[in-house]
Amino acid sequence: MDNMFKPRIIAFCCNWCSYAGADLAGVSRFQYPPNARIIRVMCSGRVEPRFVFRAFEKGADGVIVTGCHIGDCHYISGNKKAEERMKLVRYLIGILGLEEDRFRLEWISASEGQKFAHVMTAFINKIKELGPNPMFGKIEEGTECQQ
Amino acid sequence: MHGSALVLGGGVAGIQSSLDLANKGIKVYLVEKEPSIGGVMALLDKTFPTNDCSICILAPKMNECFAHSNIEVMTYSELTSLEGEAPNFQVTILKKARFIDEKKCTGCGDCTQKCPTKVPNKYNMNLDERKAIYLPFPQSVPRIMTIDKELCLKFTKDKCGNCSKVCKAKAIDYEQKDEEIVLQVGAVVVASGFEIYKPIEMFEYGYGKYPNVRTAIEYERLICASGPTEGNLLVEPNGEHPSQIGFIQCVGSRDFRRKNPYCSSVCCMYATKEAMLAREHYEDIEAYIFYTDLRAVGKNFQQYVDRAKKDYDIKYIRARPGQIVENPDTNKLTIWYDDLINPNVQSLEVDMVVLCTALMPSTTANRIGEILGIELDDNGFFRAKDLLGDPVSSTRDGIFIAGYCAGPKDIPESVTQASGASARASEVIAQAGG
Amino acid sequence: MTDGYPPLILENKAYYCVECGKCSSICPMNRGEHGISPRRIVKKILENYEIEVIEDQWLYSCLICGLCDEVCPSMISFSTLIRELRHRALQSGNRKLCSKSGLLLQVGGIMMRPSLKQNRLDWLPKDTKISEKGDIMYFVGCLPFFDVIFKDIDPKTIDIAKGTLRMLNAAGIEPIVSNNERCCGHDQLWSGDIVEFEFLAKLNVEHFKELGIKKLLVSCPECYETISKYYPKYIGDLDFEVIYTMEYISELIDEGKITMKIDEMKVTYHDPCSLGRHLNIYEPPRNVIANIENLSFIEMPQNKESGPCCGVSAWITCDRTSKEMQINRLKEAISTGASKMITTCPKCLIHFLCSLKQRPEEEKDTMGIDVIDLSTLASKALEIPQREGQ
Amino acid sequence: MSAIDDLIDDTGAYDCVECGKCTTVCPVAKLDSNFAPRLIVVKALEGVDGGLAQNKDIWRCTTCAICSNMCPYKVDYTEFIRGLRGEAIIDGFEPICSQGGFMHTIARILSNQLHQDRLNWVTDDLKVAKKGEVYYFSGCQAHLNKIFKEKNVKVIDIARNCIRILNKVGITPAMSNNEVCCGHDLNWIGDEATLKKLMEINIKAIKTAGAKKVLFSCPECMRTFDFDYQGFAGDLDFELVYITDFLMDLVDDGKLEFKDKGKEKVTYHDPCRLGRHLGIYDSPRELIEAAGFELIEMENICENATCCGVNAFVTCEALSKTMQINRLIEAKNTQADKLVTACPKCLIHFSCAVWKEIPVEKEKVDIPIIDLISVVTERI
C-alpha cells in the first residue's frame, strides 16, 4: 500500500517569506516530492484554524502552514498571531484523533529555498509514513479505524 | 514635482533614495555598476538587532524600485562624465554590453545550465562557482542574464555558443555594444557604498593561509541558507561543524597601520548577530567575540548584546588578539590574546576564526569624485559640505551623498541618509521649478 | 597642552594606545613565565608610573624582536620605548641581567679605549685580497670574538667574514678591512647604555673618516641596523653609504658577476629580527638563496613579518623561554623537510647552535637539521672560474 | 418545492393566520424590524421563487422557540427554520456560521470515528469508568474549552465538576473516548446526514459502556438525544437525564448535601434548549436553592426567558451581542451576586459579550457569569 499512497498536502505560504522561499527552491532547482498544493496568502496571520480543518475534512493528508521567521513578518507580527492560533490547531488535532504530525507550522524565509525543499520533503515523507488521512483511509480500506 | 535626478549606486541607500525621489514624481536614473541592484545588503544573511532576514526585507524594495514607473534602473552601467551646474547637469552613462537583449531575456536560466565555463562566484565570496553567463544571485533584480566577456568561450576562443542555441527567447546577442547614454538631471545622489577589507597583509591572523580563518562576509555567505554551503558551517579538515568560533573585531579598522584609523561602526553588532546565528544553527557551539570597545551604540543594540550574553551564552572578551596560530595537523586555531580584565596573556583553541574586517570606501569612489568634482576626506569617504550642519551635501551644489560612501554607518543610518539626501535633491529640483 | 607626557611618549605617539592588547598577546616573552606586557608598560607611563617600569626587572625580558611593533594598530614603537626606558633605568641605577655574565658587553667596553691596540685581523686567510685604502670598506664587527667566547658551540662565525670577502673578491672587489674598527655598539644601545654606545659610534665614525671611505659594507644585521639607523640618530648624519652585504651581493648576482652552485639540498631561511621587522629586508637573502644552483628553498610557515625571534637579544636575556623558542623554531624548520636552516645573523646562528648542542644525546636524531650562515654557505658555492673568464 | 411543501406540512405552517404574535415575542425581531418569523413562513407559503433557501434571514433565527411556544396555532417555526436550512445546503448554499463554520467542520470530522483523545481533561482526582450504568455524556466541552480560552471561559469546569459531584455521592460515571459530538450544531444547519452518523457512533459508545442512564450537562446534547436521535432511531434503550434532575433526586433522597457557605444571591438564566425545548425549569432552580443560594429571578424567566443570542454557532452578529448585553443588564438589575446558567454555550456567549469592549457602562453588566454545576459544586 505504501508505495501506492500519494499524500495530498495543502500548504499555506505567506507572500513575503515562505512563498518567496518556495520560489527560491524553484530557482535553485531543489527537488522535492510533488504532493503539496500551495495556497498563497498575504500573511501567515491570515490563516485561520478552520482552513486547516476544512482541508482535513475535504481529504488532505497533511496541512502545513509556513510564514516568515518570528521578527521578520512583513506585517510586523502576523506570524506571532499565527503561531498563537496554530496552538489551537495542534490541540484539536490531538483530541480529534488526527495524528499531530499531519500538521506543521514552519518559518521559512525568502532566502531559505533549501529549507523549503527540506521541509516539504520531510513533511511529505512523514505523511507517507502515517498513511492516508484516517477519515478517508478508513473508508477506502473498509476497515475499522487503525491505531 | 517633476524633473529628474541621478542616483549612483544600487545598494540599499541608492534604492531608498530612488524610491523617495520617484514617489514624489521625479524621474530617477539609478545607475549600478553590477548586473543587479541590492548591494552588500543582498549578501547578508540576517540583520541586527532584529535578526531580520536580509534578502527578505530587501527584495521587495528591489522589485518595487525596478517596477517603479518613475525609476529607470540602469545596471551594469557606470557614470563617465558630468557637465554643467545644478540644476542643469548633463551626465553620460556607459551602459556596458551584457550581450543579452534585456527586453527578450526572461531570466529562465536555460543558458546558464548549458554554459560550460565555471568561474569563481563573486556573490558567494568565491567560495563556490558560477557560469560565464549568469545571474549574480537568485534574487537578482533585474532578472536578466549577463555574459562575462572575459571568460565566455565565445569571446575568448570563438567556440561554444551554447547559450545562444538553447535560448528560446532569442535573447543572446554576441554583437551587442557598449552604449553611451546622455541624460539631463537636476540633482545627483551618490550612494556608491563600500568595499570590504581583505586582511591578507595582516600576517598575525593567517587569513588566506589557514583554511578556517574567514572574513565576516565569507561567514555571512556560509551561514546563509542560500549560500554556497546552504547555511552549513564547515571547517577543515573534516567538514564538520565547528564547536568553537572566535570572532575578532577591528581587523583593519581602528588601525593606523592598515590605513583605516576609523571605526567601521557595524562590526561589533554584526559579530554579535553572527555569533547568535552560529548558536541558532548549532546550539552546542561556543562563540567568543574579541573586541576592543564594544560599540553597541544604536537603538536597542546594548539590549541585543545583553541578550547575546544572557540567552545565547556568547562570551565577550575584551582584547584584540595579537596572533592566531594553526595546528597544521588538526587545522585548529589558537588565538592568543591579552584580556584586559585578566592580567596574563591567554590562548584559546577554536575551530574557526571570523575576522570582522574594516569596511572601506568603494574603489570607485576616487573616480566618481573626480568625475563629479566632489571632494573626498582623508579616509576616502565623500566629504560633507559641513559635517555638523549639512551632512548630506557634498562639496558641490546639487550633489548629495548617502550611505557608507559618506562615512561608516549601519543600514538604518544609510536608509535615513538616503532619504535625507533625496529631500535635499528634491529641494534643488523643486526650486528649479520642478 | 601636552602636560605630563614625557618625550618618549610623544616621540612614539604612545598616547594612541587603546589598550587592545595585541602587543602583549603576540609577545613571545609574555607567553613564557615572564610578566612583560608592552601594553601595561605603555599604560604605566601614560599614567605617570614610569618609575615602576624602570624598576621592574621584566624590562629586560624584551627581545626587541619587533613583533609588537609590527601588529600595533596605533603604530606605537615599543622597541624604541624599551630602549629609552632601559637607558633611564641605567641612569637611575637599575642595572640589568645579562647572559654570559655580561662578558660580551665588557668586550665592547674594552674596545672603547681609543688607545687600544687591537689585533683583530689574524683570522684573515692568506688568499684574501683586501685594500689599505679605498672607497669600500667591509665592517667585520665582533665575529672574531664570538668564535672564542662560544668555543664550546663552535659556531664558526668568522667564516661569515671569510665567506663575504671571498664573494667580494670573486666579483673583483677588494675592500678595506680595518684592524681599528670597534664594536658597533648595538648591545650597549639596547641595554640602555647610550653613553658607551655613542662613544663606540664616534670612534668608529672617526676611523671611517680617517680612511675616507664612501661605502661601508656590513654583513651582520645588527651592526648594519646600528650603523645605518642609529649612528645618524645619535651622532649625526654619516658621509658614507652603509650597505648590507646581501643586498650588495644580490646585485652582483643580478649583474652576473657571481655565480653559485652547490650539491643538491633543501634549505629554509630564518629571518633575523633586526634585518626583517626592524629594517624590512626580506628579499635580498632569499634572492641570493634562489641563485645558488641546486638549492631548493622552502619557506617555514612563519616567515618574514611573522618570523619568530631566535630568543635572545643583545646578550641580555637567555633563559628557558629563549630555549623553547629556539627549539620550536628548529622544529618548524625540520617540518619543512630542509636539511639546513639558513640565517644571516651571527647571533641567531649562535643561539640556535647553542640549543642544538645542548640537546640531550638521545634527541639529537630528531634534531636533524643544521644551522648555517648564508654568507658561509654561499661562499662555498662560489664558482670562481666565472670571474677568471671575464 | 415539494420538500418545502412537506416541511410546511410537517410544521403546521399552513395553520399560520399571520396574527404576528410570533414577531412580537421574537428576540431578533425586537431589535431588527426587518426580521420577522412570520414573513419567513409567509414567503414559504407563497412559494417565493426558488430563493427561499437563499434567504439569509433563515440563518439569523436563534431557534429559541419562543415564537413556537407563543403561537396560538402551534406552528413549529423553529423546526421550520431547521428544515429550510437543510434545503439551503442541499442547494449548495454555505451556511453563514460564526467562526466561519469551524465548529461544524470539527463536528463533521468527528463523524469519521478517529482515534480521539477526547478525555484528556479528566484529571487524576476524577473517578470515571469505562463501563457502568450511569453514563456521563461530556460532549464537546473539551474542545470548546480550548477554542474559547481567550475569552476566559472555562467550559471544562462544568464537566469536571459534574464528575466531582457524582464522585462525591459515590457514583463513578462511565465515559467513553469514542463518543463524539452529539450533532446538535450540524442538525441546526440542516446537515441531517452527518447527524445520523454521529448518532450511530454515540449510541454504540453508550451501549458499549453498558449504560442504563445517560446524564447530560449540556441541554443541547440532551435535546438532540431526546428529540432528534429518538426521532430517527426510535426509542433509545437507556434513560436520558439532565444533570439537575438527577442531582435533585439525590438531594431529595438525602444522598447529596451542601455546606452552608453564607447567603449568596444568584439569578438564573434559562437556556432555550433546556427550558422551552425540554421543559426543564424547576430542577435547576431547586438545586440552586438546595445548595443554599438565594435565587432572585429576572424579569423574563422560564417560558419567557430571553435567548443568549446565539444558536448552534450559526447566528452570531451585532444583534446577538445586543441581546446578550440586554440579558446581562437584566441579570445585573436583580442585584444578584452571580448570573448562573445551565448551558455551556450560554456561558460562552455571555462571557463573549463582555469580553474586551462593552457597548454600555461596565457597571451595568458587571456580574460574574458561572455555570450551575460549578456553583453548586463549591458547596459540597
Place this chain on the structure above:
Amino acid sequence: MSTEQEQPRIGVSVCHCGTNIGGFLDVPAVAEYVKTLPYVIYSEHNLYTCADDGLTSIKNAIKEHDLNRIIVASCTPRTHAPLFQYTCESAGLNPYLFEFVNIREQCSWVHMKEKEEATLKAKDLIRMGVARANLLEPQTEKRVDVISKALVIGGGVAGMSASLSLADQGFQIYLIEKEEELGGMVRKYYKLTPSNIDALEFIDNMVNKIKIRENIKIYKSSIVKDVRGYIGNFKVTIEGKSNENLEVGTIILATGAQEFKPNGFYEYGQDERIVTTIELENKMRIKELDGVINVIMIQCVGSREERIPYCSRICCMTAIKNAIYLKKEFDISVNILHNEIRVYGDYYEALYRKAQEIGVHFNKFGENDKPKVLKENGTLNVEIFNEGLGRIEKYPADLIVVSTPMVNISDAESLSKMLKVPLGQDRFFFEAHVKLRPLDFATDGIFLCGAAHAPATIPEVITQGYGAASRAAIPLASGYVQVEAITSHVEEAKCRGCGRCVEVCEYKALELAELENGRRVSRTNEVLCKGCGTCVATCCNGAISMMHYTSEQINAMIDAALSEKVGGGIVG
C-alpha cells in the same frame, strides 16, 4: 458583487517558458484539461506568455470570447503579476480579475524528474486557480486626497531641519515648539564639534533661515492637544498663546529627548561639585571653573543598568569634546573614567585620538564595577579598579562630571496615545521597521526624527530631519495617497464591537466607531490597511472579510485542491 451579476467566463493561458515548464510537464495536456473545468471558455498554451505575442494573444482572447477572468499559469506572481495585470487592464479587464498560477518555480523546476506527477500537479494548481477566479471580484485602487501641508512637532535641530527641507520642497509647514525659543536640547550646549561653533550661534543660524521662509509658520510655547484623522487629512488642535485648529496631510514627530538627572547616583544634587554633562556645558559657557584643576568624568552613569539598559550613544563623544575644551580653553586636566570608549565611525574616532594626543586621560573600569566617589576631608576622590593597570586607583577631583543617558521627554506617553504611534521598551518612539523604515511609523502619514527615536548626534539628527522631510513630502508632493485595494472590510451588521481586531492591527487601520443607536462597530480605514488579514482571522463571527483573499476564495481553493484525485490521493 459581479459574481452575482455575471457568470464567470474564464480564459487560461498556460506557458511553456521555453523548456522551463514545457520540458518537465505536458503543457498541451494541461491546457486541454483546463477546458474541462467549469466556466473555462478558452484555453491556450504559449512558448512565452510574457513575450509580446503571448500578451497580445491574451488581449485578443478577452475580446473574442468576452472573457471576464484571466488565468496565467507560468512563473511566480512575485515578479510577473504586474505585467499580466497591466495586460488585462489594457484589454479593459479589471486587474483584480486576473489569477496567477505558479507552475514553474513551484512545479516544473522542483519536480524535474517526475513529468507525470508534475503534470497532475499543474492541473490541480490550475483547478485551484479556476476555483478562486470564479469568486474574484473587481477591485479599485482608491486614491485619497492629501492636504498639502505638514505639521512638525518639536522645534529642536531635528524639527527645524525637517521644516526647512519641507519648506524648500515647496510645502506649507506648521512648526510647533513647546518652549519659548526654538533650538531644543542643543541650546543647552556650549560649543559644538567639529566646527567649534557656539551652540547658540549654530541655533541662531538655523532660526534665521526658518524665519525668512514664508511657508513656515512657527508656534512657540505651544503644544499639540488633539490629533484626529489619518494620512492626508489630519485635524490637529494646538494649544498655546492662541488655540488653533490645523489641517495637515502629514506629521513629523521631532520632540527630542532630555538628559537623565542622576538623582540618587553618587552625591549628585547634594554636592555641587558633581554635575551632569549639560551642567558642565553651562559652567563652560559662563566660565565658572575657577580653581578647578582636575576634572573627572564618569561615563555610563544610569545607563547600561537595569533601569536604563541602553547605551546612550552620544555620551562618549560629548565627554571627549568637553574634555578637549576643558584642556585647551581652561587648561584643566581631564580624566575620563569609562567602561568602553564608544566613539564609532570616522569623525568621532578621530576626535578620541585628538583627545589622546593632547593628554586627556582615559581609564577603564569594569562593567559591573562602577567607580566610587569618596569624600575625604572635604576633598573628592574617585576610586576605580583600573583594568589597564590591573589595580585600584584613586583620582582627586575638583569637579566630577557624570555622563548620564538621554531619556524620552516626559509627555511622550500622551503624545504616543494621541498620535497612535507606539513607544518601545526603551520608552523612545518606535519606528515602523528597525532596518528599512527608520523614519516612518507603522501608522501612515506620521514620521519620526531626532532624539525622539533614540539618542543621536547633531549631524545624525539633522540627517534624520531631512530624511523625515523626504518621507513626509511624498504624499504632499503626490497630492494623493494610493490606497491598497487588498484591504479588510467590516460587515457592520455582523460586527459585535468587541474590539479584538482593533487590538491586533499593527497599523491602527481599524477603529471602533459609534453608530447613532449607540452600538459600536469596527471599521477599516482603507487608507491605513495593509491587507495582511490578521483581523479577518481574529474575528470570531466572520464580520470582517479580506478583499481579494476572502475566506470563500480560500475555501474554494482548498476544496478544489482536494476535489479530484488527479494529483494525489490513494491510487489503486
